[in-house]
Amino acid sequence: MKKLNANKVDIEKAAQIIKAGGLVAFPTETVYGLGADGLNPIAAAKIFEAKNRPSFNPLILHISKIEQLKEIGECKNPAINKLVDKFFPGPLTLVIPKKENVPDIITAGNETVAIRMPDHPVALELIESAGTPIAAPSANVFGQLSPTDAQHVVNQLGNKIDAVIDGGKCKVGVESTILEITDNEIFLLRHGGLSVEEIEDTVGKIKIKEHDKNKPNSPGQLLQHYSPNIPLRILTDKILEQNKNKKVGALLFKNNSYDFEFESVKLLSPNGDFREAAANFFGMLHQLENDNIDMIAAEPVEEIGLGRAIMDRLRKAEYKYK
Ligand code: TXA
Numbered sequence: 001m002k003k004l005n006a007n008k009v010d011i012e013k014a015a016q017i018i019k020a021g022g023l024v025a026f027p028t029e030t031v032y033g034l035g036a037d038g039l040n041p042i043a044a045a046k047i048f049e050a051k052n053r054p055s056f057n058p059l060i061l062h063i064s065k066i067e068q069l070k071e072i073g074e075c076k077n078p079a080i081n082k083l084v085d086k087f088f089p090g091p092l093t094l095v096i097p098k099k100e101n102v103p104d105i106i107t108a109g110n111e112t113v114a115i116r117m118p119d120h121p122v123a124l125e126l127i128e129s130a131g132t133p134i135a136a137p138s139a140n141v142f143g144q145l146s147p148t149d150a151q152h153v154v155n156q157l158g159n160k161i162d163a164v165i166d167g168g169k170c171k172v173g174v175e176s177t178i179l180e181i182t183d184n185e186i187f188l189l190r191h192g193g194l195s196v197e198e199i200e201d202t203v204g205k206i207k208i209k210e211h212d213k214n215k216p217n218s219p220g221q222l223l224q225h226y227s228p229n230i231p232l233r234i235l236t237d238k239i240l241e242q243n244k245n246k247k248v249g250a251l252l253f254k255n256n257s258y259d260f261e262f263e264s265v266k267l268l269s270p271n272g273d274f275r276e277a278a279a280n281f282f283g284m285l286h287q288l289e290n291d292n293i294d295m296i297a298a299e300p301v302e303e304i305g306l307g308r309a310i311m312d313r314l315r316k317a318e319y320k321y322k
């Protein structure tokens with residue numbers, strides 16, 4: 001695997017790898033993506049292989065210009081114009097009816113395609129130079145923590161991909177918010193880096209698609225995801241009591257007010273700011289994974305703004321350890 005820097009020459013090298021059907025991990029403002037040519041089905045298949053990802057899960061196509069959206073999708077709902085004007089580029093993915101040129105492997109056979117324009121100069125330049133929409137899930141092994149710096153990518157996927165571009169730490173830190181836009185409705189499929197409040201200020205009330213027990217694997221709706229490789233539980237008095245003889249690492253919001261001997265403590269945002277907390281979220285979980293502890297106790301945060309994206313990821317991380 002080549003380690004590339006965030007300069008013109010290296011981004012051009014990365015674009016050549018994408019054009020040739022290879023895999024390049026690259027920074028975005030949310031998390032690192034594992035990119036391949038989104039219109040080349042063989043290249044996209046390599047993403048599933050590298051991530052060990054179940055093939056029912058479709059991929060987001062990343063674009064560098066708003067005009068590119070029309071080349072891969074079409075949407076009759078006028079609300080899309082408001083969303084694109086206000087939030088592209090940014091941490092928002094739109095699921096809309098696809099155009100014919102989008103391969104089935106990208107959409108997992110659905111008639112819709114997920115599209116996002118990342119707000120990161122390196123990602124935009126890479127897509128522009130590659131001259132194709134770039135398919136990119138988060139650059140982690142399926143089910144594990146999402147990567148928010150280049151080293152996280154190297155640790156999980158170093159021997160399975162062609163290159164990684166090091167663009168430093170991601171400033172948003174959680175994945176994009178996903179909306180599905182139908183002719184007359186808007187559904188939230190995943191909480192993420194853009195808050196529901198900001199979206200509703202722009203397009204009015206949206207509907208939240210809850211996890212469907214009958215379709216447990218439907219896109220964006222997995223109950224389990226993003227898990228660290230040591231047990232994680234959402235912190236309650238009962239959890240602390242049950243685990244008082246263990247080495248517990250704490251992921252806390254802004255201060256430590258617990259009467260408990262934690263083995264290590266990470267504070268997401270000493271200022272109590274959800275943006276800062278989201279930006280630190282995965283990075284601190286990666287650190288706790290390596291802290292030689294028995295389990296992580298993660299403090300719940302208030303479910304407003306980006307607090308919802310954080311709680312969504314904590315519940316999914318906890319699921320297999322409950
Ligand atoms: O911030 C992000 O969105 C990052 C960066 C790299 O852009 N990407 C990311 O991709 O989180 P991924 O593959 O880890 O998550 C994409 C989600 C999946 O849950 C997938 O099921 C859903 O988007 N999705 C993709 N295409 C869809 C479609 N046509 N309909 C419904 N959901 C879709």
Ligand code: MG
Nearest residue numbers: 137138146175
């Ligand atoms: Mg992911």
